[in-house]
Amino acid sequence: GFEMVEEKAGVHSLYTADRRSMMNMSYRCVSFVARKKVRLPEPGQRSSAASHGSGGNSSLSSSAKS
Structure with missing residues (x-):
């Protein structure tokens, strides 16, 4: 899962505009x-997923099998 750090709604953004006309x-x-939440290995255990930065793809594949 993910942790929401910051969220802003209603941010005004121009996509395209023409200064010579009124079109925008x-x-x-x-x-x-x-x-991204990263699970750290328990003390004394070595996790190749945590050391390579995959972020727990193995847990995703194991939950898909059930």
């Missing part, structure tokens, strides 16, 4: 920062 496209966007 603008959107109200959502902006967020999320951090």
Whole structure:
């Protein structure tokens, strides 16, 4: 899973605009920062997934089998 660090709603963003005319496209966007939760190995255990930064793909594949 992910941990939501920051979230902003209604951020005004221009997509395209022409200064010589009145035409512009603008959107109200959502902006967020999320951090991947990393499970650290128990003391005395070695985890190759944690050392290579895969972030626990093995737990994802094991849950898909059930």
